[in-house]
Amino acid sequence: MPRTTTDTATGPSPAPVGRRERKKAATRRAIADAALRLFLERGYDEVGIREIADAADVSTTTLFKHFPVKEALVFDExxxxxxxxxxxxxxxxxxxxxxxxxxxxxxxxxxxxxxxxxxxxxxxxxxxxxxxxxxxxxxxxxxxxxxxxxxxxxxxxxxxxxxxxxxxxxxxxxxxxxxxxxxxxxxxxxxxxxxxxxxxxxxxxxxx
CATH class of the missing domain: 1.10.357.10 (Tetracycline Repressor, domain 2)
Structure with missing residues (x-):
């Protein structure tokens, strides 16, 4: 989903995120961004999971660890x-x-x-x-x-x-x-x- 800058944080500052968590979040973001770009360019039904994984430079196994079904790629928040x-x-x-x-x-x-x-x-x-x-x-x-x-x-x-x-x-x-x-x-x-x-x-x- 396109991210906006209108959300504001409330309450205490979150605890620092570890390197592993940051890497996982970055991978998830890269997969979702690649999927959305391809879907917008060609249409949802015309894009395969393998193409999305290749565009994000990950394996299909890694993709499915973050997004269990294809539809979830569009809604990552x-x-x-x-x-x-x-x-x-x-x-x-x-x-x-x-x-x-x-x-x-x-x-x-x-x-x-x-x-x-x-x-x-x-x-x-x-x-x-x-x-x-x-x-x-x-x-x-x-x-x-x-x-x-x-x-x-x-x-x-x-x-x-x-x-x-x-x-x-x-x-x-x-x-x-x-x-x-x-x-x-x-x-x-x-x-x-x-x-x-x-x-x-x-x-x-x-x-x-």
């Missing part, structure tokens, strides 16, 4: 995505509702917001135009439902297994997919979150 997702709820400004925080996150998520970034636009077109990548991206994104529901419950003072928290988490993560076939993705996401905001607000009023 899954852990970071969950961290930012949960932080959007935990670190939202005072007075901002949870749906509003998730709306803002969705509108700045990399599969929804291009805003003139040619490299991002090409990446988004690759994903939305390739069924295998589109389906993989959504399945991967929905894996965060449990973690997000837990944080929503914590922030709302509700039981960890409250079905309303799970529902909000699920539909908030589903919302960006509705934007894929539309020319105005921001409007689509806004409409979806308008619905979630009203429903969550009604629940909060009934619980008060």
């Amino acid at each position: 899954d852990a970071d995505q969950e961290t930012h997702l949960l932080a959007a709820v935990r670190e939202r400004p005072e007075g901002r509702s949870i749906p509003a925080a998730l709306r803002e996150h969705a509108l700045t998520a990399r599969l929804v917001s291009a805003d003139g970034d040619a490299r991002f636009t090409a990446f988004a077109d690759l994903v939305t135009g390739t069924p295998a990548l589109r389906d993989y991206a959504q399945k991967m994104w929905l894996r965060h439902t449990t973690a997000l529901a837990r944080v929503i419950a914590e922030e709302s003072g509700l039981p960890a297994d409250d079905p309303a928290c799970t529902a909000l988490a699920h539909f908030a993560l589903e919302a960006p997919r509705a934007a894929y076939p539309h020319d105005t993705p921001r409007e689509v996401v806004d409409r979806a979150f308008d619905l979630l905001e009203r429903g969550w607000g009604a629940l909060a009023r009934s619980e008060a």
Whole structure:
């Protein structure tokens, strides 16, 4: 996935990374960058694993140690995505509702917001135009439902297994997919979150 410079670090500085970890990270980055370049040049279905490994100067065995399936080559920041997702709820400004925080996150998520970034636009077109990548991206994104529901419950003072928290988490993560076939993705996401905001607000009023 194209990397941006908008993410900011919070909390204490991370511990220094050892040489072996740096080498592994550099290898992973080289493989992902080579794969994305080839996919953008020729199309996802037209590029083989062997070609990607050769372009990154690694063996196919090494490639599969970092990326178990071909689709994963396009989405190499899954852990970071969950961290930012949960932080959007935990670190939202005072007075901002949870749906509003998730709306803002969705509108700045990399599969929804291009805003003139040619490299991002090409990446988004690759994903939305390739069924295998589109389906993989959504399945991967929905894996965060449990973690997000837990944080929503914590922030709302509700039981960890409250079905309303799970529902909000699920539909908030589903919302960006509705934007894929539309020319105005921001409007689509806004409409979806308008619905979630009203429903969550009604629940909060009934619980008060």
